[in-house]
Amino acid sequence: MPVGFQISWQYSMPELPEVETVARGLRATLPGRTITAVKVLWARSVVPLKPNAFARRLAGQTITGVGRRGKWIVMSLSKGDTLLIHLRMSGRLLVEAEDCLDSRHLRAVFLLDDGRRLSFVDQRKFGRLHLTDDPGQVLKALGPEPLSDAFTAERLTETLKRRKGRIKPLLLNQRFLAGLGNIYADESLWRARIHPLRSADTLTPAEVRRLHEAIRAVLAAAIASGGTTLDDEAYRQADGQPGEFLGKLVVYGREGQPCPRCKQIIERIVVGQRGTHFCPSCQPLQEKKLKVRGIDSETNKV
DNA sequence: AAAGCACCCTGTACGC
DNA sequence: TGCGTACAGGGTGCTT
Numbered sequence: 001m002p003v004g005f006q007i008s009w010q011y012s013m014p015e016l017p018e019v020e021t022v023a024r025g026l027r028a029t030l031p032g033r034t035i036t037a038v039k040v041l042w043a044r045s046v047v048p049l050k051p052n053a054f055a056r057r058l059a060g061q062t063i064t065g066v067g068r069r070g071k072w073i074v075m076s077l078s079k080g081d082t083l084l085i086h087l088r089m090s091g092r093l094l095v096e097a098e099d100c101l102d103s104r105h106l107r108a109v110f111l112l113d114d115g116r117r118l119s120f121v122d123q124r125k126f127g128r129l130h131l132t133d134d135p136g137q138v139l140k141a142l143g144p145e146p147l148s149d150a151f152t153a154e155r156l157t158e159t160l161k162r163r164k165g166r167i168k169p170l171l172l173n174q175r176f177l178a179g180l181g182n183i184y185a186d187e188s189l190w191r192a193r194i195h196p197l198r199s200a201d202t203l204t205p206a207e208v209r210r211l212h213e214a215i216r217a218v219l220a221a222a223i224a225s226g227g228t229t230l231d232d233e234a235y236r237q238a239d240g241q242p243g244e245f246l247g248k249l250v251v252y253g254r255e256g257q258p259c260p261r262c263k264q265i266i267e268r269i270v271v272g273q274r275g276t277h278f279c280p281s282c283q284p285l286q287e288k289k290l291k292v293r294g295i296d297s298e299t300n301k302v
Numbered sequence: 303a304a305a306g307c308a309c310c311c312t313g314t315a316c317g318c
Numbered sequence: 319t320g321c322g323t324a325c326a327g328g329g330t331g332c333t334t
Contacts, residue, residue: 172329306332314324317324
């Protein structure tokens with residue numbers, strides 16, 4: 001049970017920082033290992049092949065690399081195949097001893113040539129193991145990597161001014177930007193002091209710059225903390241330790257508590273069918289009256 | 303283009 | 319206490 005607030009029913013919801021942490025952990029142990037056999041316990045976890053064909057095609061392939069694109073883990077294989085893994089809500093990847101006890105929510109197992117196994121555990125069964133010889137087909141739909149050099153404030157400006165929708169759902173749209181989920185979208189908007197209901201095309205240049213900086217800073221800080229673990233059963237770092245970003249969340253799951261910047265009480269609303277947390281004082285929807293009197297709302301100076 | 307909803311799932315909270 | 323129902327989440331696909 002996480003300390004500090006009542007969200008025991010929630011899960012890890014792996015976003016970019018959690019997926020990056022998992023990918024780094026796997027990269028340290030999997031490359032060079034050969035998959036000797038595969039067992040699928042929940043057929044719909046594998047795609048697009050049926051379980052038998054999926055298992056047959058993977059057996060004998062050596063893992064050559066582990067990367068990440070957005071929320072996808074990208075596992076390169078020796079025969080030109082790629083295993084794309086999406087953890088969705090509750091997926092976990094564990095490297096464990098071959099003879100270990102099966103988790104209650106085990107959905108697929110990859111036996112390795114060193115006496116260990118890679119276990120895919122997924123309580124809610126939303127996660128997917130996508131085996132393909134053309135990963136670009138899946139990944140081309142994704143927007144830019146927020147931490148790459150390709151994601152610049154200028155590029156963000158260009159994209160935003162052509163969008164009339166609300167900013168929060170846009171941040172969650174993986175075609176627009178790859179890797180943000182509900183937690184880090186809310187945290188980024190708080191840091192940038194932007195209301196989640198603002199229309200994308202109305203953001204000022206200063207707001208866009210703040211948003212760009214906020215997204216990168218929040219994601220980088222979360223990666224440095226090994227991600228966010230909301231629940232005991234959920235996402236873990238490679239060494240089994242929970243991510244440490246939970247205590248650093250400012251708005252997510254903290255409705256009713258004071259904003260650390262201004263002490264106003266944090267609110268929760270629903271935006272695009274997603275719970276959304278923000279500070280009504282730091283992230284006003286209406287222009288502040290101060291501005292009418294000639295005070296710049298960006299700098300708070302006259 | 304944008305927004306809403308159903309769907310896929312499960313465990314937990316909550317009302318009766 | 320026990321039961322049914324609502325609900326959280328990411329992503330896709332469909333409709334308005």
